[in-house]
Amino acid sequence: MPLSENTPVIVGVGQFVERVDNPGYVGLSFADLAAAAAREALADTQAGAAVAAQVQAVGSIRTFEESGAMQVPFGRADKLPLAVARRLGIKPEVAILEKVGGQSPLALLADLGNRIATGAVSAALMFGSEAISTVRHLVAKGETRDWAESDDPDATGVEWIDKGRGFEGTLSAASIAHGIRAPVTAYALCENARRARLGLSREAYAEAMGKLFAPFTKVAAANRYSAAAVKPMSAHEIATPGERNRMICDPYPLKLVSRDQVNQAAALVLMSIKAARAARVPETRWIYLHGAALANERELLERPDIGAYPAANAAIAAALSQANVTADAIAAFDFYSCFPVPVFNAAIDGLGLAADDPRSLTVTGGLPYFGGAGNNYSTHALASMVEILRGKPGAKGLVGMNGGFQSKYGAAVLSSDPREWPGCLSAELQAELDAVPKAAMALAPQGNGRIGTYTVTFAKGVPEQAIVIGELDTGGRFVATTRDATTVAAMLERDPLGRPVVITTGEKANSFAFD
Structure with missing residues (x-):
């Protein structure tokens, strides 16, 4: 049975990297890096101009700065999908900024694919980039850039969809209070x-x-x-x-x-079978989900x-x-x-x-x-x-x-x-x-317990803080932390897994010491 003409296929892929130690390095912005990868993806279809002319939806993965994970002193494109589309001469009907997370490329791919499958659009372009290496490199050298730019979707009739950061349910107040903040x-x-x-x-x-x-x-x-x-x-x-x-x-x-000091970008082009054939994209380029x-x-x-x-x-x-x-x-x-x-x-x-x-x-x-x-x-x-x-x-x-x-x-x-x-x-x-029951947390943990898991954080190679999660002898899970140098050293000297500890409830965070 023949496939529906609206079946989405991946027809183009592109990647781009700019290393600070390579000849020709210029320090591209997030938008410039993403545009470079997008050009590669369009060219990869072997029908670049015909494909670009059919792109009706664009979407970008959130940069770390847009996710709130870092601050870039040079400014940024306020709507990255539109900034990249403008560089490519594409005038989309829909522009999407996806939620935070390493799973977000699939979420965006699924969104764009659904729009193609339902006939809402015939072709879509998705991309993402990071320029963290360049940011750190330029700041260290005392150099500045002006990466600030603005696009107004209302002025061009583009449907703008910002899905939000999507941090809900990621870390609780209790986790954050005990130092569980960084990945x-x-x-x-x-x-x-x-x-x-x-x-x-x-x-x-x-x-x-x-x-x-x-x-x-x-x-x-x-x-x-x-x-x-x-x-x-x-x-x-x-x-x-x-x-x-x-x-x-x-x-x-x-x-x-994970190495976050990178200047990398990647992009994918999706089209309906009908649109891919109209653009004369060779079927040898097509990949299906x-x-x-x-x-x-x-x-x-x-x-x-x-x-x-x-x-x-x-x-x-x-x-x-x-x-x-x-x-x-x-x-x-x-x-x-x-x-x-x-x-x-x-x-x-x-x-x-x-x-x-x-x-x-x-x-x-x-x-x-x-x-x-x-x-x-x-x-x-x-x-x-x-x-x-x-x-x-x-x-x-x-x-x-x-x-x-x-x-x-x-x-x-x-x-x-x-x-x-x-x-x-x-x-x-x-x-x-x-439907699986949650772990039962002790509301005000106090007394004896055992360590179920732990970590010790380091600052420039020096041990700084210990965090433990375990079970009280009387029942219930606890989380506790300490910066006491003797206790932290003891954590490193001998494997703390399963060791008994005494938990003290604190106003903001619980503390622990070895029994």
């Missing part, structure tokens, strides 16, 4: 909770993290779009703290942490198992089922890898894959090595996956996208095999996840 802190707590469940020593777990990411460095070293020159590293090099691999947050030295799912996790302290990621496992299983394929039949993977734990949870624990799977767990090289391009990383993964699948007709690829603090997960299965637009599963999955 590295939250992920460290998840990582050590997983280690506790597996019963592994610090040394054994560090070796496992190194072995997980060592193959990623080889892929990144061969990727021309990597944010910086990368050399393949051994598991020992990655996981062993040292002068060039300082501790950031227990159990993470620097080389296990076969399965997709999005799911949200509970807030960190509410999760029954802080070291697990049920939302990721559910989203991946749903996407594979929708695509009618098993993990064994997937030809290529990319798992969002800001830190080891989301990869462990999705790929190793969830799908039973091995760290050294010959198919590789990444097509880019991963966020610590290829580059952690903010919320936009998985647009790079999708672009790379499309290129791989074009060279493997009929093969299927899986991209896993993680957002927040193991808070949101998206999974997409792609292939060159024709497929009606499947849409993106979400509501039914979410209802099942939400």
Whole structure:
């Protein structure tokens, strides 16, 4: 049976990188970087001008600055999708700014695909960028730029859709009060909770993290779009703290942490089959979505198992089922890898894959090595996956996208095999996840308990603060923190998992000491 003429297909992909140490470096803005990747994506269709003329919807992934994660002193485009469209000579009918999170490329892809599938638009362009490396480089040199620009959608009749930041339910007031603010802190707590469940020593777990990411460095070293020159590293090099691999947050030295200092951009072009044929885009460029799912996790302290990621496992299983394929039949993977734990949870624990799977767990090289391009990383993964699948007709690829603090997960299965637009599963999955009871928090924790997970944060290599989550002997979960130097040192000297502690309720935050 022939496919609907409104079936969306990915027909073009583009990536762009500007390294500060490369000849010809000029320090492009966020909008300029995104426009460069978008031009590459349009050219990749092999019918660039004809495709651009049909683009009716544009959408961008939120930059870290638009997400509130950093401040850029040079100003910015107030409506990035329109700033990029203007650079390309595209006059869209709809412009979308997506929510925060590493899962947002799938959310935007699904939105634009639905608009095409329903006939609302015939072609769409999505993109994202980060220029954090240039911002830091210029500030350090005392240079300035003027990146401020404005677009008025009302003046041009464009439907402007800002979906909001979408931080709701990501971190509770209690988490924030106890120092769980930065991603590295939250992920460290998840990582050590997983280690506790597996019963592994610090040394054994560090070796496992190194072995997980060592193959990623080889892929990144061969990727021309990597944010910086990368050399393949051994598991020992990655996981062993040292002068060039300082501790950031227990159990993470620097080389296990996502690299946000990047100047990278990526873009995708989607069209209906009818529009792609009208523009004469060769069918060898077409890639179809076969399965997709999005799911949200509970807030960190509410999760029954802080070291697990049920939302990721559910989203991946749903996407594979929708695509009618098993993990064994997937030809290529990319798992969002800001830190080891989301990869462990999705790929190793969830799908039973091995760290050294010959198919590789990444097509880019991963966020610590290829580059952690903010919320936009998985647009790079999708672009790379499309290129791989074009060279493997009929093969299927899986991209896993993680957002927040193991808070949101998206999974997409792609292939060159024709497929009606499947849409993106979400509501039914979410209802099942939400039906699981929350962890019971002690309202005013006081007395004896045991550590279930922990982390120690470092400032320039010096231990600074300890955070613990555990269970009171009388029942109920607690969270507590301390900056007492003796206690912090004791946390590092001896594995604190399972150790007894005394909890004292505080006005703003609970504190702990060893029993």
